[in-house]
Amino acid sequence: MQEFREILVAITNAHTSKAELAQAITLAADNQAELTFVSIVQPAWFENPLLSRDDFQSFWDEHLLAIAQPAMDAGITVTTRQICGHPFHEVIRLVETEGYDLVVKLAEPSGVFNRRQLTGNDLNLLRRCPCPVWMMQDKDAEQPAQAPVILVALDTSTDTPEQIALNRKLLASADHLALQEKASLHVLHVWDLYGEDRLQGPFINMSREQVNELLKETESTNRDRINTLVTTNGIGDAAQCHLVRGRASHEIQKLAASLKTDLIIMGTAGRTGLAAFVVGNTAENVFAGVDCSILAIKPDGKKHQAVSNETDANK
Incomplete structure (x- = not known):
């Protein structure tokens, strides 16, 4: 895996955390990467009658400097930027024009009744950002005493070249980060037999024995694929593999909770057009039900819809 060299920390509406x-x-x-801290506020912030533009600018400067200071103290090359605009538009524009290879962002608060539901800005960023997005839960939890746990979720239900390439990319990222963080690595695939409830219906009319045989074949195929991926990526015994039958988002959440996972790595479809606004992507559903961060990675060459003519979901 190519190491991260240019990391963009996106801070929206002054919302950040120690974690x-x-x-x-x-x-x-x-x-050994360079860090850019970009603080993005929406135009409405400048319309506060109790705060002049100069006063706000002074506050903004001091706030961003305080955020960046620990990184500078650690000897990291740091750049700070201030942008007034719509958050996910501006982040994607920066990634496209300046070639950042990772975005780190704290999930925006979404209300007291459903605080882990991703906002429109964060959903759009996960779906459309050209580079990986490290989306962090909104909490300042103490660092656990145990070694970190990384869970990478693969999809071995198909063996198309595109899916194999994405699975290998996810595994490479997971292995690289596990070595850096001295973390335990777990590899998961959630499988099921598509249309199982209809196989014994009047149109197909398979026997229970035939359905059971299909279930065994499907499980065996997925087990072989996940073992092959782990072996060909050179991970071997460094990772523990999990093959679970069920609904993907639910089983990922369940295993992440039982392992006390710190980071889930998974692919995102990077949908475009009308489909980009359809809620239901596994990564989005998983994030709403876990207490850890998610690193969302797109397939190589995946394109996203240009954002210049779109309306921000939080406008």
Whole structure:
């Protein structure tokens, strides 16, 4: 895996946490990367009648400097930027124009009744950002005494060249980060037999024995694929593999909780057009039900819809 060299820490509406900043500094130090802290506020912030533009600018300068200071103290090359605009538009524009290879972002608060539901800005960033996005939960939990746990979720239900390439990319990222963080690595695939409930219906009319045989074949095929991926990526005994039958988002959440996972790595479809606004992507559903961060990675060459003519979901 190519190491992260240019990391963008996206801070929206002055919302940040100690955990987010500590993670960004650790990643930069481990990869000898440069850090850019970009603070993005929406235009409405400048319309506060109780605060002049000059006063706000002074506050903004001091706030961003305080955020970046620990990274500078650690000897990391740091750049700070201030942008007024719509958050996910501006982050994607920076990634496209300046070639950042990782975005670290704290999930925005979404209300007291469903605080882990991703906002429109964060959903769009996960779906459309050209580079990997490290989305962190909104909490400042103490670092656990145990070694970190990384869970990488693969999809071995198909063996197309594109899916194999994405699975290998996910495994390479997981292995690289596990070595850096001295973390235990777990590899998961959630499988099921598509249309099982209809196989014994009047149109197909398979026997229970035939369905059971299909279940065994499907499980065996997925087990062989996940073992082959782990072996060909040179991970071997360094990872523990899990093959679970069920619904992907639910089983990923369940295993992540039982392992006390710190980071889930998974692919994202990178949908475009109308499909980009359809809620239901596994990565999005998983994030709403876990207490850890997610590193979302797109397939190589995956394109996203240009954002210049779109309306920000939080406008």
